[in-house]
Amino acid sequence: MLKRPARLQVDPETITDDDKPPQTGTVFNIWYLKWSGGDNTRNLIKLKFRVNIKNDTGYTKAGTNSPICLFFARGCCYQGRKCNYAHRIPTDLDYYPPTQDCFGRDKTADYKDDMTGVGSFNKINRTLYVAGIHTTKNVELVLTRHFEEFGAIEKINVLHGKACAFITYKLESAAQFAKEAMLNQSLDHEEILDVSNDS
Template sequence: MAHRLLRDREAEGWESAEFPIVCETCLGPNPYLRMTRAEFDKECKICTRPFTVFRWRPGQDARCKKTEICQTCARAKNVCQTCVLDLDYQVPVQVRDHALGEEATRLPQSEVNREYYVQNLEKSIASGEFDAQNKNRARPSELLSQLQRSGPMYHRNKAKICSFFVKGCCNRGSECPFRHELPQEVYKDESLAKQNIKDRYHGVNDPVAAKMISRARGMPSLLDFPEDVTICTMYVGGIPEGGLVSEQDLLDHFYAFGEVKAIRKSEAKRCAFVTLATRAMAEEAARSHAQTGLHVKGHKLRLMWGRPRKEGGGG
């Protein structure tokens, strides 16, 4: 990187950002966060260009975190600059691309071709062409809906366990940046030991993603037809607050599959139960949403079969 310090920063188009592109998990739960900013401090681990590095501590018991890749590379894959997971679904790039049926793309290997590729990418982002192309991407599949994280996972920010404390010989006391506690269980997955940020970013040879995809293949589909043929009700979850999706909106959407006998919506639980007239209509609705998921008025909702009523009036 030393030879690059002699270059013209503006001519090279080096990144100078005011705030990082990070996920909620990496940012942490504290709204009053102290963050340092170092301009052109490190090379991006993907495109190797100097970029602005941000450092912060997500919580009192968390380890310090910093951005690892530049914002151009982060926008290209829609990933967090720190953990390199997808910003929308909090899953590895390989899992997202597998669920959407997209092929993995790699940056050119040579420095000249790589910088040319990144410069064209920056122009595309600045002109808005890149965002316009991404709007036409395939809608999320049911597999992606099953694997996505429902909320931030702050436990990922915890400091590592102090190995010297485990051996009983740590003399740092309260100043030790690692956790002073004994591991609860000994579990080692050798396949997860070989991880690198480039494979995670490009979506290839990612052991974490491979494990998630393998586990998902054994998961039952939420829209598999239930054995009880009397079930004609679909459960709709994740309805946004504020009346953004009304009962009439749900009626208009499901009416395309046949007669809707009843709709019961709960504002408190942000869900609804849609009962169709026949089982065949309900199966057609489930079949139509199996690949693309349920989207009403631009909002992504969760769809699954309703459960049979319990004897004695339970719903």
């Protein structure tokens, strides 16, 4: 049970249109943080916000089986304790329907071609593909430090010389959370991570 109220991660007055990716389509979907109705170019722009699990976790108006707040995972929920979604990382005690991710978004029958999106309800996927890594020393330790706060990691496989890695979590929901929390973030340098499902 969470003992303190969730804090505001950002002041709603400070959120501007500059926090959206550049327009590549006709409609901006705040839920998926992307444009639709145009080309499928993936724009990697470092986000201004990042979740701090230790400081940001707290109770909200969410019920016992409520999904996790997607904006909490991205570090930009402006509702705090008034949010209708949970402000915490997923645990092994949580139940999420097989057709939804931990954020309550509906999965699809097949993965998207670029492996972005919510994922498939036909396969449990606990592994993330992380590209854009600039670190060359102690890569496994750096990845562990940045990704382990979202859940227990089973293994990390770094492809040295290719600037990418595969991170496998014990829980599928932890992988889902980490994907949203670390997409367009940095490790210890100014790189911008591209995080997607691996299947």
